[in-house]
Structures are given as C-alpha cells and as structure tokens.
Amino acid sequence: MYQTILVPVDGSKRAEAILSHVEHIAKRDNAKVVFLKVEEEPVMLDRDEVIDVEKYHAEFEKQKERSRVYLTGLQTRFGEHGI
Secondary structure, eight states, X not given: OOSEEEEEOOSOHHHHTTHHHHHHHHHHHTOEEEXXXXXXXXXXXXXXOOBOHHHHHHHHHHHHHHHXXXXXXXXXXXXXXXX
C-alpha cells in the first residue's frame, strides 16, 4: 500500500498520461499525491552574448507563474476527486 505518491510532471501530454493511474492508486490506497515540476533557468544570451538581467528575471518569473498555475490546476483536479 502506498502512503505518498510522487508524480514528476512537465506539462506535456506524455507526462499527464499517468495521471488517471495515479488517481486510481491514490483513491484505492488513500494515498497523498505530491506533484513535482522542475524549473530550468532560461538561457537569455542574445547575439552579442550579453545577458539582460532584467529580461532574464522577468522571463524566469513568468515561467514560475505558469508552473504555479499548472500545479494549482492539478491540485484542484485531484482535490475534487477527494485526493
């Protein structure tokens, strides 16, 4: 019996293919589900290879916010099913 299930996700359909199986196992075992999404820092080199730090930070913050929204959606979806 599983107590906690760690599910790595990246937002792709391929990664999400496992979600219905995770849901089934979590319900069956009354397990907690933890979603993990790893953020890679964006490469922001322009032609002259000088990094615009403000642009870099802004892009990384946008990327993190998209991930927060995505993970919140997964949390809501599983929460609605009692997980």
